[in-house]
Amino acid sequence: MPKRSKKEAAEGDAGEEAGRRPAKSSRGEAPALYEDPPAREVTPGGQRFTLKVTSWNVDGLRAWLRKGGLQWVQEEAPDVLCLQETKCGGAAVPPEIRGLPELPHQFWASPEGRPGYSGVGLLARHEPLSVTYGIGEEEHDREGRVVTAEFPALFVVAAYVPNAGRGLVRLEYRQRWDVAFRSYLARLDAQKPVALCGDLNVAHAEIDLRHPRANRRSAGFTAEEREGFGALLEAGFLDSFRHLYPSVPHAYTFWTYLGGARDRNVGWRLDYFVISRRLEGALCDSKIRSRVLGSDHCPITLYLAL
Amino acid sequence: MPKRSKKEAAEGDAGEEAGRRPAKSSRGEAPALYEDPPAREVTPGGQRFTLKVTSWNVDGLRAWLRKGGLQWVQEEAPDVLCLQETKCGGAAVPPEIRGLPELPHQFWASPEGRPGYSGVGLLARHEPLSVTYGIGEEEHDREGRVVTAEFPALFVVAAYVPNAGRGLVRLEYRQRWDVAFRSYLARLDAQKPVALCGDLNVAHAEIDLRHPRANRRSAGFTAEEREGFGALLEAGFLDSFRHLYPSVPHAYTFWTYLGGARDRNVGWRLDYFVISRRLEGALCDSKIRSRVLGSDHCPITLYLAL
DNA sequence: CTTTGCAAG
DNA sequence: CTTGTAAAG
Numbered sequence: 001m002p003k004r005s006k007k008e009a010a011e012g013d014a015g016e017e018a019g020r021r022p023a024k025s026s027r028g029e030a031p032a033l034y035e036d037p038p039a040r041e042v043t044p045g046g047q048r049f050t051l052k053v054t055s056w057n058v059d060g061l062r063a064w065l066r067k068g069g070l071q072w073v074q075e076e077a078p079d080v081l082c083l084q085e086t087k088c089g090g091a092a093v094p095p096e097i098r099g100l101p102e103l104p105h106q107f108w109a110s111p112e113g114r115p116g117y118s119g120v121g122l123l124a125r126h127e128p129l130s131v132t133y134g135i136g137e138e139e140h141d142r143e144g145r146v147v148t149a150e151f152p153a154l155f156v157v158a159a160y161v162p163n164a165g166r167g168l169v170r171l172e173y174r175q176r177w178d179v180a181f182r183s184y185l186a187r188l189d190a191q192k193p194v195a196l197c198g199d200l201n202v203a204h205a206e207i208d209l210r211h212p213r214a215n216r217r218s219a220g221f222t223a224e225e226r227e228g229f230g231a232l233l234e235a236g237f238l239d240s241f242r243h244l245y246p247s248v249p250h251a252y253t254f255w256t257y258l259g260g261a262r263d264r265n266v267g268w269r270l271d272y273f274v275i276s277r278r279l280e281g282a283l284c285d286s287k288i289r290s291r292v293l294g295s296d297h298c299p300i301t302l303y304l305a306l
Numbered sequence: 307m308p309k310r311s312k313k314e315a316a317e318g319d320a321g322e323e324a325g326r327r328p329a330k331s332s333r334g335e336a337p338a339l340y341e342d343p344p345a346r347e348v349t350p351g352g353q354r355f356t357l358k359v360t361s362w363n364v365d366g367l368r369a370w371l372r373k374g375g376l377q378w379v380q381e382e383a384p385d386v387l388c389l390q391e392t393k394c395g396g397a398a399v400p401p402e403i404r405g406l407p408e409l410p411h412q413f414w415a416s417p418e419g420r421p422g423y424s425g426v427g428l429l430a431r432h433e434p435l436s437v438t439y440g441i442g443e444e445e446h447d448r449e450g451r452v453v454t455a456e457f458p459a460l461f462v463v464a465a466y467v468p469n470a471g472r473g474l475v476r477l478e479y480r481q482r483w484d485v486a487f488r489s490y491l492a493r494l495d496a497q498k499p500v501a502l503c504g505d506l507n508v509a510h511a512e513i514d515l516r517h518p519r520a521n522r523r524s525a526g527f528t529a530e531e532r533e534g535f536g537a538l539l540e541a542g543f544l545d546s547f548r549h550l551y552p553s554v555p556h557a558y559t560f561w562t563y564l565g566g567a568r569d570r571n572v573g574w575r576l577d578y579f580v581i582s583r584r585l586e587g588a589l590c591d592s593k594i595r596s597r598v599l600g601s602d603h604c605p606i607t608l609y610l611a612l
Numbered sequence: 613c614t615t616t617g618c619a620a621g
Numbered sequence: 622c623t624t625g626t627a628a629a630g
């Protein structure tokens with residue numbers, strides 16, 4: 001692992017330094033606990049982190065780049081960067097990103113014949129031992145939703161889970177996905193610890209969205225999707241953020257663009273680092289960079305001491 | 307006709323007053339003759355104008371409104387306003403326009419099942435005697451291209467002539483249109499004088515576009531379209547601008563958005579006031595407001611002494 | 613409300 | 622290059 005500069009250590013301020021700190025919420029809802037202070041950069045056992053992973057649903061890589069998202073990433077300086085909803089891949093990835101010197105090992109997945117839809121990227125400082133695309137099931141591997149990179153100590157999985165859609169038109173498909181994806185992750189976990197990073201398109205519990213009552217039958221908060229997430233945890237995984245901050249409310253990673261939801265912190269926690277339970281002792285911190293702009297999601301960052 | 311205020315009389319400056327005068331062309335190509343001075347507001351016989359008509363291809367009424375096009379129109383203060391490529395009609399016309407006190411009589415045409423395409427509007431200070439839509443032929447009346455208003459002394463026809471398309475895919479249709487439209491105008495002209503106002507989608511002669519050689523087979527400058535325009539003039543009409551300014555070059559009304567064509571005045575004269583020959587004595591001026599921004603076309607204004 | 617690709621100009 | 626659209630979120 002590379003040495004850390006003083007500036008990199010102060011990653012809690014990165015959003016502010018970039019001048020992209022939005023107007024303070026009039027309700028002051030977004031708590032500072034998990035975003036303001038410097039990271040807890042040690043485990044409870046006192047080990048310093050050795051791996052920093054950032055995940056961000058960019059809602060269109062090219063628009064995100066125009067909005068300065070990449071500058072924030074450079075200040076955050078993660079070892080691995082997982083991007084979701086790139087809405088482009090391969091040749092359409094802008095050269096500023098392709099040529100990033102800090103993250104030279106880049107792997108992009110995008111749908112077959114559907115430009116502008118879905119798409120994920122995994123970018124790494126160090127070359128992975130191996131990289132795979134999809135989850136090994138024909139039905140689920142057509143939409144550019146998963147890239148898995150194997151490193152010496154763990155698998156990093158960048159994922160963009162299918163949205164159940166308006167009117168839940170795709171909820172049934174989503175349930176098939178959840179089963180298949182859980183099985184995929186369990187298979188990986190049988191080999192090596194796993195860090196699943198991404199937009200899982202579900203708010204697990206009532207604490208994870210602003211208006212749980214109103215959203216009982218909304219995509220991302222149906223019983224079906226919540227149970228899918230619960231089943232994943234039961235299969236041997238940990239919701240790293242909630243594990244560290246079991247009762248912090250108003251901690252969201254997504255705010256619809258409609259109606260100024262973000263200014264009022266009317267949001268959802270849809271982005272996660274879900275890690276193998278046996279990584280619990282390696283977990284330093286799991287942070288939500290809720291003030292960082294550039295998308296309808298904010299970035300999140302994981303610190304592990306491996 | 308209403309009295310003219312001092313400000314209205316100085317319509318040559320309207321674009322400038324609105325603060326929308328663009329940077330001067332580096333080549334200084336746009337001559338001042340037909341745009342800078344106050345209008346010739348009298349006929350050669352010394353009669354003062356009594357009717358002022360402005361025509362503008364707005365390339366999307368709603369975007370044009372956001373860009374401030376309406377303010378310029380209010381300073382120009384025409385008695386009749388003809389708009390082309392509104393890309394909306396009826397209920398989609400913004401209320402700021404629907405409620406214009408100076409032009410309360412409004413008539414909008416738009417295509418059947420094709421929102422966002424074509425569309426023309428005719429707005430008048432005084433109520434017309436009658437208004438008709440289209441040119442009376444089924445094949446040509448599905449795209450919201452023509453509104454005709456009958457006034458005591460003449461017909462005003464607002465028209466957006468079909469573009470022959472990239473690769474001239476619609477040139478054949480355009481030729482059928484030209485025949486039918488000419489016949490329609492001749493029929494009107496048999497009743498009362500006509501002022502045809504609009505985007506005729508043809509540059510008549512080499513003087514009417516910057517690169518005639520390169521555009522011999524481009525939509526808007528094919529022999530077929532040019533001959534169609536010639537046939538219209540032979541049917542008893544006058545190209546009012548060219549009649550008054552027979553040899554003024556670089557007088558354009560359209561510049562493609564591609565490659566900064568407008569800054570270099572690489573344009574086409576596609577917008578016209580074509581009037582019945584017997585209105586020659588009533589013709590005061592025909593002006594091209596080439597510095598007025600808000601669309602890829604500029605507005606044009608006709609002054610008649612009826 | 614925003615991104616994308618598309619058709620059209 | 623810009624408009625408007627649709628699909629998607």
